[in-house]
Amino acid sequence: MISIMNALIFIVAAPFIGGLVAGIDRKLTARMQGRVGPPILQPFADVGKLFEKKQIVVTPSQHVHTLSYLVFIVASGALFFAGGDLLLVIFAFTLAHLFLVLGAYSSYSPYSFIGAERELIQIIAYEPMIILAAVGMYLVTKSFFVWEIMASELPLILYLPGVFLGFLMVLTIKLRKSPFDLSTSHHAHQEIVKGVTTDFSGPMLGRVEIAHWYENVFLLGFIYLFFAWNPLIAIIAIIVVYLLEILIDNTFSRGTWQFTLKSSWIIAGMMGLVNLGVLYYLSAVVPA
Amino acid sequence: MINNDKKPDVHLFEGESLITLPFLILFPAAIAAILLLVPGDTWRRLIVQAGALIIGIASLYLLFITPGAGQAFFPVTGGWITTLMFIAEMIIAVFLIYLGIKHKKYLALFLVVAQAALLIFYETSAAHGAHIVPDLFIDQLSLIMALIIGIIGSLICVYALGYMATYHELHPDVKDRRRSFFFLVFLFIASMFGLVFSNYLPWVFFFWELTTLCSFLLIGYSGTGEAVNNSFLALNMNLLGGIAFAGALIYLAVISPGGDLLSISTLIQSGHVVALIPAVLIGFAGITKAALMPFSAWLVGAMIAPTPVSALLHSSTMVKAGVYIIVRFSPVLTGTTEGLIIALLGGFTFLLASAIAISQSNAKKVLAYSTIANLGLIVACAGVGTYKLVWAAIMLIIFHAIAKSLLFLCVGTVEHRIGSRDIEDMTGLIVRMPKVAVMMLVGIAGMFLAPFGMLISKWAAIEAFIDAPFGLIFVAILAFGGSITVLFWSKWMGKIISVCPVAELVENRISRQKWIVLSLLTAMTVFVCLAFPIISSHLIEPFVLSVYGQTARLSQDNIIIMAMMLFLLMIMPFSLLWFRKEKNIVAPYMAGRPATPDLHFLGSMGVQRQVGLGNYYFEGIFGEKKLFMAGTALCFGLILLMGTLTAGVAL
């Protein structure tokens, strides 16, 4: 059943988990580069500071867009953890991201503008694969509802290895990791200044950052679905996947948008579609 | 999705309460005739507005007289009507031959002659034995179409009053033929009503040809060389479809000398063996009219016409006739190879036309390609034709009609105020024309965003395709095509929403009629999203249930969640009231370069430059020429394959 309790827990706990994950991410990144790195709780200090700064804006409408971005990210994530329809969750996330893009467009600044265009490219790069992942879960569990997928006894990962690999590929885009951190990036990395976030500052940037934490928790939850039949394996898998993403982030240089678009489409096409095709064929030929 | 496995209950109604059906066909035609005779502008305004109002009310009245399920029939006695239609068709043929010779368009000439010959053959030999009484009919599908035609079509007519006046001010070189313009527009509406209410296929064909004629004349309205060429392109392609349609008539007349199969309701229930060949032929006609891939050029070319014509062609008439007929015949097409091929045609059109839209900066062309894409999706749903997909297809028809007409009329309004229909010139529209910009944003959101209509339909289509045969192909097409759609709409939105520092307000001198029409369409876009569960349960589900014996609907949870999302979406902009008093406004980051308020900065070599921002168009990947060639080749191949298969069945 749809669980409002889970949604509330997500709304309260996700920023803490998301911030902690970001802190661990920075620490590990630093260690991989032979540095000591910031304290684990550094991301919280960063966001706390952003809210202490005085707000400056290019246009007041930036506020509306960033606020909408945060609200819809939280709402979509809550819908996911409440056990809602996976496709609706994906579309709701697209809506939320659109607000980030519009916020960048609204300032009429060259750097935000390029960031916005690149963010859109990233959206079309990852969106097909995420939809295909949801479709794959449907093919195995016969439901789009997250709570039913969660309740499934089947080891999804064994049915959907290709889809999972394709998902890992686009996860790199969604986590804003190299080689796909085109539109904006993390930590001290810079790309065309800061892409979409160039003209956000102070509390507004803080909102964007918190929204990103929420979204990361959703993404980790999505990985969980592949292993939902065994919570222990699922948590180990999430940790391994995240470590892998950090490793990728630190070993790749930034790619071009053409590379992002083509590679993610080709991988999604090869891995995802072939996997789904096999499943589809099996379900058509071998009746359950 | 929940399935309702209930038995269809078919009620047959006959009686006087259906007097509205002939009224809706004849009244717009009468208005058209009056408009042809009335010379003055004042009278024309009055008649158009009154006519539009009455048509709108009459189509709403249909809601109350349509049976809750099944079809209601209205027999029309008097064989002379059919004869009259034949004579009218011949007159049209002669008229087209005259125009063909005048403009030296010999291909059109050949097609007209071929079609007329087929008709004469049908009328003189094949249809001799036909003795059935032609009838009009109405069911929920006809009702939905009638509402779209009656409400959106008449709103566009009202809008056209103001638009055409400005149009002739701005284009003094174009001859003012507004009398024939409004005559054609109302005739168009009349023939669309005829098309969706006719049960008797020869009548459908007559109205079909009338829409072809009206669109041909409207596209060529300005009379320039390009307009004439494009109008003949549209004519040629639609005549090809007309020939296929005539072929279907002859085939049916030959296999059933009594003429029983000439009524749609009988034909659809007569099973694959009998109905497949005419369904494929008529489906082909539908594909030409709905401008799917090999034939998409005519709809893109039709952009040359004044904007209300484009709005009419794209939203409520013409192309909707094409998809209407395919949805009508989808029970016949479902589960057949031919149906699958038609669906593939639609699917590839959806994917490629969406991709081409990315590379376009002309707003009307973007809208045109998006229309083609969505028609492709509707045809893909109808071609595979399971009950869930037909549900999705009808949803798409409704939402697309409203949002697209709104967008066209917004672009038309903007074009007259800023003198350009290029998206690049719409920078900062939110400052320059705030109200129109908001309406445009609602329209665009209606085309691709959750929780608006088009997205609900696409979502339902994904869920439905998974369970359909060969559905994975379509799921993949939707996954990729859907995200491509996000790109071209969002970057348009971004252009509108940029708060450009030097924009001045130009939102004056827009006539009251235009405001009323635009506001009504905006309100309808939002309203259908809120009311779609009711629309679904009262209009779409009964139709799907009566045809398939089961129906689809979205689950209650999702509807509630989407209503909440829509509510959130509507209250978010009000936060601007809170933030409006923001004091610390700084210039956008310009790499430290000091810039003037209108974003001039000192470039290299001491030259003053102004910031200019342009969208990405990805010519190299999504170029029109390349993708159009690919699509044409692919879809042409599919049509050949379908033709071969059908010929195989026929022999």
Add this chain to the structure above:
Amino acid sequence: MTWLSKSPWILHYDASSCNGCDIEVLACLSPLYDVERFGIINTGNPKHADVLVITGGINEQNREVVRNLYDQMADPKVVVAVGICASSGGVFRECYNVVGGIDCIIPVDVYVPGCAARPESIIDGIVKALSILEEKKRGTHISQAPRQGAGGLR
């Protein structure tokens, strides 16, 4: 204690430095000194930055730029002039196009001496700037007007 001093994001601008100090500033980010230990990030964007780190003196080409960058930073903010050129114009002070130190354009909070300034002293300067940042947040800091440098009168 505020969050500000725990997460100082810097913007590094090379006014007209000989690149000596720049290399030392960047050395602070390297594994040897690793200023990210203190939460310091080099943002490259004035709208995100709290500390403006400038190397080199002001000349006719960049005086507008420095002013612009400073204006685009949100309050509270501090300025650190790194190296002798940034502090006073240094050896370039008498050049035909040099205006002088940073403080003839914008108020400077910390001067880091040296030619080139050593990473240790740069870090020291930034840490000193953090306490000023705190004071500014609390409103206890007494700001000083920009000083007219020797070349500024020209």
